[in-house]
Amino acid sequence: MSEEFFERKAVFISWCIEEYAAVRGQNGQDVANYFAAHDVLDFLSKHYEILHTQGRGSILEAIADFIKTGENR
Secondary structure: OOHHHHHHHHHHHHHHHHHHHHHHOOOHHHHHHHHHHOOHHHHHHHOHHHHOOOOHHHHHHHHHHHHHHOOOO
16 A cells, blocks of 8 residues: 555544544543554554545544444453
8 A cells, every 4th residue: 555545544543533632622642542552543544444534423433432332352
């Protein structure tokens, strides 16, 4: 895959971190650490092609569902 694809994916994941942090009233670094510890970053990377076509609410809901259902455990 191209470098451009990886850059777009990285930007998307960064956006997810910042949006999730904003909604939860947390800072981006804490959310990034939490996402890393709970495999959310892998989830976002694995499902990038579908998720990046969704709206903000749907993306944040997918993240919350992933965390809640324990798919990452």
